[in-house]
Amino acid sequence: MPAKRRIKARKQPLQQRSRETVAVILEAAARVLEARGLEGYNTNAVAERGGISVGSVYQYFPNKDALTLALIGRFEQALLEKVQDAVATSEGKSLTASLNLVIRAQLEVHAERAGLNRILETEEDRLRPASAEPAAASELKQLVAVLLARHRREIGRPVDDDAIEDLIVISRAMVDHALQKDLSRPAAGRRVLRAIEGYLHGPVRDA
Amino acid sequence: MPAKRRIKARKQPLQQRSRETVAVILEAAARVLEARGLEGYNTNAVAERGGISVGSVYQYFPNKDALTLALIGRFEQALLEKVQDAVATSEGKSLTASLNLVIRAQLEVHAERAGLNRILETEEDRLRPASAEPAAASELKQLVAVLLARHRREIGRPVDDDAIEDLIVISRAMVDHALQKDLSRPAAGRRVLRAIEGYLHGPVRDA
Amino acid sequence: MPAKRRIKARKQPLQQRSRETVAVILEAAARVLEARGLEGYNTNAVAERGGISVGSVYQYFPNKDALTLALIGRFEQALLEKVQDAVATSEGKSLTASLNLVIRAQLEVHAERAGLNRILETEEDRLRPASAEPAAASELKQLVAVLLARHRREIGRPVDDDAIEDLIVISRAMVDHALQKDLSRPAAGRRVLRAIEGYLHGPVRDA
Amino acid sequence: MPAKRRIKARKQPLQQRSRETVAVILEAAARVLEARGLEGYNTNAVAERGGISVGSVYQYFPNKDALTLALIGRFEQALLEKVQDAVATSEGKSLTASLNLVIRAQLEVHAERAGLNRILETEEDRLRPASAEPAAASELKQLVAVLLARHRREIGRPVDDDAIEDLIVISRAMVDHALQKDLSRPAAGRRVLRAIEGYLHGPVRDA
DNA sequence: CATGAATGAGAATTCATTCAT
DNA sequence: AATGAATGAATTCTCATTCAT
Numbered sequence: 001m002p003a004k005r006r007i008k009a010r011k012q013p014l015q016q017r018s019r020e021t022v023a024v025i026l027e028a029a030a031r032v033l034e035a036r037g038l039e040g041y042n043t044n045a046v047a048e049r050g051g052i053s054v055g056s057v058y059q060y061f062p063n064k065d066a067l068t069l070a071l072i073g074r075f076e077q078a079l080l081e082k083v084q085d086a087v088a089t090s091e092g093k094s095l096t097a098s099l100n101l102v103i104r105a106q107l108e109v110h111a112e113r114a115g116l117n118r119i120l121e122t123e124e125d126r127l128r129p130a131s132a133e134p135a136a137a138s139e140l141k142q143l144v145a146v147l148l149a150r151h152r153r154e155i156g157r158p159v160d161d162d163a164i165e166d167l168i169v170i171s172r173a174m175v176d177h178a179l180q181k182d183l184s185r186p187a188a189g190r191r192v193l194r195a196i197e198g199y200l201h202g203p204v205r206d207a
Numbered sequence: 208m209p210a211k212r213r214i215k216a217r218k219q220p221l222q223q224r225s226r227e228t229v230a231v232i233l234e235a236a237a238r239v240l241e242a243r244g245l246e247g248y249n250t251n252a253v254a255e256r257g258g259i260s261v262g263s264v265y266q267y268f269p270n271k272d273a274l275t276l277a278l279i280g281r282f283e284q285a286l287l288e289k290v291q292d293a294v295a296t297s298e299g300k301s302l303t304a305s306l307n308l309v310i311r312a313q314l315e316v317h318a319e320r321a322g323l324n325r326i327l328e329t330e331e332d333r334l335r336p337a338s339a340e341p342a343a344a345s346e347l348k349q350l351v352a353v354l355l356a357r358h359r360r361e362i363g364r365p366v367d368d369d370a371i372e373d374l375i376v377i378s379r380a381m382v383d384h385a386l387q388k389d390l391s392r393p394a395a396g397r398r399v400l401r402a403i404e405g406y407l408h409g410p411v412r413d414a
Numbered sequence: 415m416p417a418k419r420r421i422k423a424r425k426q427p428l429q430q431r432s433r434e435t436v437a438v439i440l441e442a443a444a445r446v447l448e449a450r451g452l453e454g455y456n457t458n459a460v461a462e463r464g465g466i467s468v469g470s471v472y473q474y475f476p477n478k479d480a481l482t483l484a485l486i487g488r489f490e491q492a493l494l495e496k497v498q499d500a501v502a503t504s505e506g507k508s509l510t511a512s513l514n515l516v517i518r519a520q521l522e523v524h525a526e527r528a529g530l531n532r533i534l535e536t537e538e539d540r541l542r543p544a545s546a547e548p549a550a551a552s553e554l555k556q557l558v559a560v561l562l563a564r565h566r567r568e569i570g571r572p573v574d575d576d577a578i579e580d581l582i583v584i585s586r587a588m589v590d591h592a593l594q595k596d597l598s599r600p601a602a603g604r605r606v607l608r609a610i611e612g613y614l615h616g617p618v619r620d621a
Numbered sequence: 622m623p624a625k626r627r628i629k630a631r632k633q634p635l636q637q638r639s640r641e642t643v644a645v646i647l648e649a650a651a652r653v654l655e656a657r658g659l660e661g662y663n664t665n666a667v668a669e670r671g672g673i674s675v676g677s678v679y680q681y682f683p684n685k686d687a688l689t690l691a692l693i694g695r696f697e698q699a700l701l702e703k704v705q706d707a708v709a710t711s712e713g714k715s716l717t718a719s720l721n722l723v724i725r726a727q728l729e730v731h732a733e734r735a736g737l738n739r740i741l742e743t744e745e746d747r748l749r750p751a752s753a754e755p756a757a758a759s760e761l762k763q764l765v766a767v768l769l770a771r772h773r774r775e776i777g778r779p780v781d782d783d784a785i786e787d788l789i790v791i792s793r794a795m796v797d798h799a800l801q802k803d804l805s806r807p808a809a810g811r812r813v814l815r816a817i818e819g820y821l822h823g824p825v826r827d828a
Numbered sequence: 829c830a831t832g833a834a835t836g837a838g839a840a841t842t843c844a845t846t847c848a849t
Numbered sequence: 850a851a852t853g854a855a856t857g858a859a860t861t862c863t864c865a866t867t868c869a870t
Contacts, residue, residue, distance in 0.1 A: 017833070017870095038333065042860060053835045058862065122332050125325075126245065166381065166398055173380030174373065191373055195406050202405025225850095249843055251853095260852045261845080271844065432829095452747065456864055458832095467831045468866080478865065532746070539743050540659065580795065580812055587794030588787065605787055612823025613816050638854070663839055674856045679841065 022060050024050045026074060029067055034116045038123070043067070065127055072120050072127070076136035079109045080143075087143050095151040096197065102147065103192045106175050107185055114179050121176065140168060148200075155200055163199070170195050229267050229277075231257045236278055241323045245330070250274070272334055279327050279334070283343035286316045287350075294350050302358040303404065309354065310399045313382050314392055321386050328383065347375060355407075362407055370406070377402050436474050436484075438464045443485055448530045452537070457481070479541055486534050486541070490550035493523045494557075501557050509565040510611065516561065517606045520589050521599055528593050535590065554582060562614075569614055577613070584609050643681050645671045647695060650688055655737045659744070664688070690748055693741050697757035700730045701764075708764050716772040717818065723768065724813045727796050728806055735800050742797070761789060769821075776821055784820070791816050 028050030033041050043064050047054040061067040082105040090098035110117050128134070141164050148159045171192055178188035235257030240248050250271055254261040268274040289312040297305035317324050335341070348371050355366045378399055385395035442464030447455050457478055461468040475481040496519040504512035524531050542548070555578050562573045585606055592602035649671030654662050664685050668675040682688040703726040711719035731738050749755070762785050769780045792813055799809035 021833080043862080044860075047836095054862080055835055055864085056833075059833070062862095064861070118332070122329060125329050162398065165384075166402060169380050169384045170377055170402060173376050177372075177376045191369065194409060195373060195377055195402070198405030198407070198409025199402050200405070200409075202401060202407075202409050228850095250845080251843070254853090262847085262852055263850080265845070266850070457866080458864070461832090469831055469868085470829080472866070473829070536743060536746050539739070576812065579798075580816060583794050583798045584791055584816055587790050591786075591790045605783065608823060609787060609791055609816070609820050612819030612821070614819070614823075616815060616819025616821075616823050642854080664841080665839075668857095675841080676843085676856055677854075680854070683841095685840070 018060075021052065021056055024052060025057055025060060025067070026071060028052075029071055030113070030116055033071070033119050034113065038119055068120070068123050069127055072124055073134070073136075075109075075117055075120050076134055078112075079106065080136050080139055082106070082109050083140065083143055087147050090147065091150075095154050096193070098147055098151070099193055099196055100189060102144075103171065103175075103189050103196070104185075106171060107178070107188055107192075110175050110179055111185070118176070118179070141165065144168065159200070167196060167199060170199060225267070228259065228263060231259065232264055232267060232274070233278055233281060235259075236274055237320070237323055240278070240326055241320065245326055275327075275330050276334055279331055280341070280343070282316075282324055282327055283341055285319075286313065287343050287346055289313070289316050290347060290350055294354050297354065298357075302361050302407075303400070305354055305358070306400055306403055307396065309351075310378065310382075310396050310403070311392075313378060314385070314395055314399075317382050317386055318392070325383070325386070344375075348372065351375065366407070374403060374406060377406060432474070435466065435470060438466065439471055439474060439481070440485055440488060442466075443481055444527070444530055447485075447533055448527065452533055482534075482537050483541055486538055487548070487550070489523075489531055489534055490548055492526075493520065494550050494553055496520070496523050497554060497557055501561050504561065505564075509568050510607070512561055512565070513607055513610055514603065516558075517585065517589075517603050517610070518599075520585060521592070521602055521606075524589050524593055525599070532590070532593070551582075555579065558582065573614070581610060581613060584613060639681075642673065642677055645673060646678055646681060646688070647692060649673075650692055651734070651737055654692070654740050655734065659740055686748055689741070689744050693745055693748070694755070694757075696730075696738055696741050697755055699733075700727065701757050701760055703727070703730050704761065704764055708768050711768065712771075716775050717814070719768055719772070720814055720817055721810060723765075724792065724796075724810050724817070725806075727792060728799070728809055728813075731796050731800055732806070739797070739800070762786065765789065780821070788817060788820060791820060 025046065029041070029046045032045045032049050036045065043054055043057050046067070047057050050057075057067065061070065083102055086101040086105040087098075090101045093101070141161070144164050144167060145159075148155065148164070152158075174192045174195055175188070178191065183191075232253065236248070236253045239252045239256050243252070250264050251261055253274070254264050257264075264274065268277065290309055293308040293312040294305075297308045300308070348368070351371050351374060352366075352368075355362065355371070359365075381399045381402055382395070385398065390398075439460065443455070443460045446459045446463050450459070457471050458468055460481070461471050464471075471481065475484065497516055500515040500519040501512075504515045507515070555575070558578050558581060559573075562569065562578070566572075588606045588609055589602070592605065597605075646667065650662070650667045653666045653670050657666065664675055664678050667688070668678050671678075678688065682691065704723055707722040707726040708719075711722045714722070762782070765785050765788060766780075769776065769785070773779075795813045795816055796809070799812065804812075
C-alpha cells in the first residue's frame with residue numbers, strides 16, 4: 001500500500017539505546033556525505049559506516065530524505081545556538097562589534113564541517129517543499145530583530161521584517177561564498193560586515 | 208587519476224543539422240526539467256521529449272552531466288547578454304538608474320523560466336568542480352567593472368575585484384530569494400537595489 | 415492445530431492468559447488483513463494492532479504462515495459450527511428446506527467478514543501442502559452425509575463420498591462468486607440451491 | 622515522481638526482436654513460477670531464466686504484476702481458443718456430447734501446465750481490481766450461450782446470463798478441484814458433466 | 829513470559845550508457 | 850549519423866525473525 005511518503009521520524013527514540021542509535025545514524029550519514037559526497041551517499045553506506053544494519057536506519061527514518069532533513073535540522077540547530085550565544089554576548093557592545101560577533105558565529109558553524117554543510121544547503125532546496133520554512137528560520141529572524149532593536153537609534157530608521165530577511169539572505173550568501181573561495185576568516189568577516197552595514201546604513205528610497 | 212570523465216562536448220556541431228539537433232536536445236532537456244524536476248530528468252526522457260533517440264543525445268553530449276552543464280551555459284549566456292544590453296543602455300544614466308537596469312535584466316532572465324533556472328543553479332553546485340569558474344563569470348565581472356567605472360567619482364572610493372564579486376554574489380542571492388518568495392518585480396528590484404547601493408556607499412573600515 | 419475438544423476450563427491462570435493472548439493476536443491479524451489486505455499484512459503490524467510486541471506473536475506462532483493458518487482454522491471452525499446448527503435444525507424438514515438452511519449458513523459465515531474470508535481462501539491454496547486436508551473438511555463431509563442420508567429415499571440414489579465432495583466444491587464456488595458479485599442473499603441462495611439440487615437429482619450415467 | 626502505477630504494457634513490441642523478447646520473458650516467467658512457485662517468482666529470477674537482463678523485463682512490463690497479468694491473459698486466451706474449437710466441433714452433436722467436448726477442452730488447458738495455471742488463478746484474485754472482468758470472460762460466456770442455444774429445445778427452459786455464469790463458475794471450480802485431487806481425466810470429466818447437466822435439467826423454482 | 833530494537837537477506841525498480849543494426 | 854533494444858550495477862526499502870534485556 002503506497003502510504004503517502006512520510007517525512008517525519010518513524011519512531012521516537014524514547015529509550016536510551018534508541019537515542020544512541022539515532023545519534024550513530026546521523027553521525028554516520030554526516031561522515032558518508034563528507035567522505036563521498038551526495039554521489040556516494042546511500043542508506044547502505046550510512047548503515048555500514050555506522051556499524052549497524054540498514055534496517056535500523058529505517059527504524060528511525062522513514063526514508064533517505066527524512067534522514068537528510070534530520071541532518072539539516074541538526075545543522076540549523078547548531079547555527080541557531082551559536083547565534084544565540086553571540087547575541088547574548090554582544091549585549092552592551094557597539095553595533096559593529098555585535099554584528100561581528102554574529103558573523104563570526106556564522107562563519108564558525110559553516111566552517112566547522114564546510115564540505116558537509118555545503119552539501120546540506122544544496123539538498124535543502126530539493127527537500128524543503130518551498131512553502132515549509134524551517135522553524136529555525138523564524139527563530140533566527142527573531143534573534144536578529146532583538147539585536148538590531150538594541151541599536152535602533154544608531155541605525156536611525158526602522159528595520160522591518162523584510163529587511164531582516166534580506167540581511168539573513170545576504171550574510172548567508174556571503175558566508176557561503178567566502179567558504180567556497182576559501183577566504184581567511186578575518187577577510188571573510190570584513191566583507192560580510194561591509195555588506196551588512198551597507199544595507200543597514202545605506203540610502204533608501206520609498207517603497 | 209584514471210580515465211577522466213569527459214565533460215566537454217564530444218563533437219563540435221559544425222554542420223547545420225547538427226546544430227539544430229543540439230538545440231532540440233537542449234530544449235527537450237529544459238522542458239523535462241521544468242515538467243518533472245530533477246527527479247524525472249533522465250536521458251531517455253529527454254530523447255523522447257525531443258523526438259529523437261537516446262543514442263543521438265550521446266552523439267553530442269558525452270554524458271548526462273555534460274548536457275546539464277550545457278543547459279547551465281545557455282542560461283549564463285542569456286544572463287550575460289541581457290546584462291550587456293543593460294550596461295550598454297545605461298550609458299549616460301545615473302548610477303542608480305544604471306543599477307536598476309542591470310537588476311531588472313537579472314530579474315527578467317531568472318524569472319523567465321524560474322523553475323528551470325532554480326534547478327540549474329542547484330545543479331551548478333554539484334557539477335562545477337569548485338575551481339572551475341565559468342567563463343561567463345569573469346565576463347560578468349568585467350561588465351560590472353565597466354559600469355561602476357563610469358561612476359567612479361560618485362562612489363567616491365575604488366571598487367576592487369573582490370567588491371565586484373561580492374556585489375554579484377549579493378544580487379544573485381537576493382534575486383533568487385525574491386523569486387522563491389514570489390515577490391513582485393518592483394518590490395524585488397527595490398530590495399536588491401538597496402542591498403547594492405548599501406554595499407557601494409556604506410562605511411568601510413581598513414582591511 | 416490445537417486439540418479440538420476443549421474440556422471446560424479449569425482454573426488455570428497461566429493457560430487462561432495465554433489463550434487470551436492468542437485470541438488477541440488472531441483478532442489483530444484479522445483486522446490488519448481486513449484493513450490493509452495481504453499487502454499490508456505483516457507480523458509487526460499485527461503486533462502493533464494487538465497492542466503487544468512482535469516477540470509475543472512468535473511466542474505462540476512459530477512463523478507468519480502458522481498464524482495465517484490459525485486464522486483459516488478459525489474460519490473453518492465457524493463455518494463448521496454454523497453448518498452443524500443448520501443440520502440439527504433441519505431435522506424433520508424437507509430436503510429443499512434443509513439445503514436452504516445449510517446454504518444460508520454458508521452464506522452468512524462467508525458474508526460476515528467477506529473481505530477477510532476471501533483473502534483467507536486465497537491464502538489457503540498457498541499454505542495447504544496440497545495433500546493436507548483440514549480436519550474440518552472431513553467433518554463437513556460427515557455433516558452433509560448425515561443430512562442427505564435423511565432423505566435417501568427422496569434422492570432415489572446413493573450419494574457417495576465423491577458426490578459429497580463435489581457438492582461442497584460447488585456450493586463453495588457459488589457462494590464465493592455470489593459474494594464477489596455482491597448478490598443479494600436471497601438471489602445467491604436461489605442460485606446455489608439450483609446448482610445443488612440439480613446435482614442431486616440430475617441424470618447420471620454409469621461410472 | 623510517483624507516476625500512478627501503470628498496469629498495461631510499457632511498450633508495444635513492434636519489431637521482430639522485441640516480439641521475441643516478450644515471448645522469452647513470458648516463457649521464463651512461466652517456468653520460474655512452475656519451478657519455484659510464487660515464493661521464488663521475482664523479476665531477477667525471470668530475467669536470469671530467460672537469459673536476458675532485468676532491464677529488458679521492465680522495458681516491456683512496467684512492473685511485476687503487469688507481467689503476471691500478461692501470463693494470465695495468455696492462459697485465458699489459450700482456454701478461449703480451445704473452447705472455441707470445441708464449440709465449433711460439437712456442431713450437430715448431442716448436448717451431452719457437446720458438453721463433454723467443452724469440458725475436455727477445459728481439462729486439457731488446465732492440465733497442460735497444471736501447477737502454473739493454479740498459481741495464476743490464485744494471482745488473478747489479487748490482481749484483478751474486482752470490477753475489471755477480463756475480456757476473455759465475456760467471450761467465454763458468448764460461446765457457452767451459443768452452444769446452449771443449439772439445444773434450446775432439449776433443455777426445455779431458457780438459459781439466461783446468470784445461469785451461464787453459474788455454469789462457468791461450477792465447471793471451473795470442479796475442474797480445479799479435479800486437478801488438485803489428481804483425478805483421471807475420464808473420472809474428472811464425468812463428475813463435471815454431472816454437475817453441469819444437473820444444473821441444466823434440474824428442478825427450478827421461481828425467482 | 830514480554831519487549832522491541834536490531835538484523836540483513838532479498839526484491840522491485842531505475843536509468844546512464846553501449847552497440848549492433 | 851541515427852536508432853532504440855539491451856544491459857546490469859546500484860539503490861531504496863521491507864519485513865520475518867531473533868535475542869539481549
